[in-house]
Amino acid sequence: MRKVGSTRESTWPRIRAAGVDLLYEFGYDAMNTRRLAESADLTSSALYYHFKSKEDFLFRLLSDLLEEIVDDLESALAATPESDPVARLDTFVRILVKWHVTRHKETFIASIETRALSRDRHLAYSELRDRFDLNLHKILAQGEESGDFAVIDVTLTSASLLAMLTAISGWYDPAGPLGLEEITAGYVELARRLAGVVTST
Amino acid sequence: MRKVGSTRESTWPRIRAAGVDLLYEFGYDAMNTRRLAESADLTSSALYYHFKSKEDFLFRLLSDLLEEIVDDLESALAATPESDPVARLDTFVRILVKWHVTRHKETFIASIETRALSRDRHLAYSELRDRFDLNLHKILAQGEESGDFAVIDVTLTSASLLAMLTAISGWYDPAGPLGLEEITAGYVELARRLAGVVTST
Incomplete structure (x- = not known):
């Protein structure tokens, strides 16, 4: 059973919002996951805990x-x-x-x-x-x-x-x-x- | 004055046709100019004679x-x-x-x-x-x-x-x-x- 407000779920809206801005501005191919992590205020390894790939x-x-x-x-x-x-x-x-x-x-x-x-x-x-x-x-x-x-x-x-x-x-x-x-x-x-x-x- | 049927002009339709197929299949970011040269039956350097960049x-x-x-x-x-x-x-x-x-x-x-x-x-x-x-x-x-x-x-x-x-x-x-x-x-x-x-x- 997943805990309500677990880190995984509460972090997603932040990653999503940052990702939308980056994708909108640069497009998928040019989007950089290091920058996505930064914008979402996460380390790259924390981001890769949520997602296996771009x-x-x-x-x-x-x-x-x-x-x-x-x-x-x-x-x-x-x-x-x-x-x-x-x-x-x-x-x-x-x-x-x-x-x-x-x-x-x-x-x-x-x-x-x-x-x-x-x-x-x-x-x-x-x-x-x-x-x-x-x-x-x-x-x-x-x-x-x-x-x-x-x-x-x-x-x-x-x-x-x-x-x-x-x-x-x-x-x-x-x-x-x-x-x-x-x-x-x-x-x-x-x-x-x-x-x-x-x-x- | 440009000669009618100069290499530059007669090669373009061939590059264009090859490029359209590759762009349609792979998209611009994934398209590879080496492959474009091959499909148009040109060397990479011949392609770069026609175009400075992708x-x-x-x-x-x-x-x-x-x-x-x-x-x-x-x-x-x-x-x-x-x-x-x-x-x-x-x-x-x-x-x-x-x-x-x-x-x-x-x-x-x-x-x-x-x-x-x-x-x-x-x-x-x-x-x-x-x-x-x-x-x-x-x-x-x-x-x-x-x-x-x-x-x-x-x-x-x-x-x-x-x-x-x-x-x-x-x-x-x-x-x-x-x-x-x-x-x-x-x-x-x-x-x-x-x-x-x-x-x-």
Whole structure:
């Protein structure tokens, strides 16, 4: 049984925060684990107690993030009526915008560095990532069936929607004119247009 | 005056083709110039006669590609009536889809590796890249003014359109079910929806 507040668990958020800044600034290949240890206020050997390798660290960072987003998305969808595809699409957009705006550094890192993962880990990550596509496909297909949407092509529409949502982390600027609320409102409307929402709600 | 077919010029397409395959497979950081020389059937010193550094090679590859796309886009727009924003939007989409499908390896590399460029080169590249945004902004603003479009927000709409178009190089599979024609038709329709084309043409 792991003790609550054990060193291992309380150190992770500090390593994670330091790592996100370094990965965002330098990229994975140029990131230096000696510097990561310094920024997290650890010795290199203490860091290697937590992680066997730099890739080990990257994998935990990316998979933790992805799990949190998938959990948040699926809870939000579970709380949205199955019978209302427009509300479900709005929920999908709202959750993805929120994560890409409030954690734009981490989501940007995830969009660039997943290919640095080993083959097995890349597969594990991709399986978790496919849950976004699956959820979105289901929403689009359901709305098409109920007559709420007039979808052009489920594959192209869901690829487009995911691309425009994940791209937010690339251009979002916390000091820029658009905040979470405006971006969410804009994307909800754009997503409804892409899905061909038939009646305005 | 440079001789037509000089060694320097006739060797470039071979280096470029070899480099694209290596960059696509391994990524810039892991790409090895010794292997690039081998694949292009050159000695390492012959390669270094053409390029001072790996970054020099990457910059020529990316800026050549971007110049070709911008030239193609701007010629196509020049041949599309100024007074027809819907046709201009269609042209924009058609050209971008064509490049991302027919040159999906290079456009994928461009989407990932630009940050490996030195600061000055990154700026030069970004200025050229901004021409896409400028052209798209102009089309959207013009269609809004003429009443052909009902744009939600020019910034969000153009960022979304560019993101969904550039993402094609990430998912496009030459062996997959969707060809250039289907993808173009689908994206033209999706772009019209995003722009809020008021009358169907």
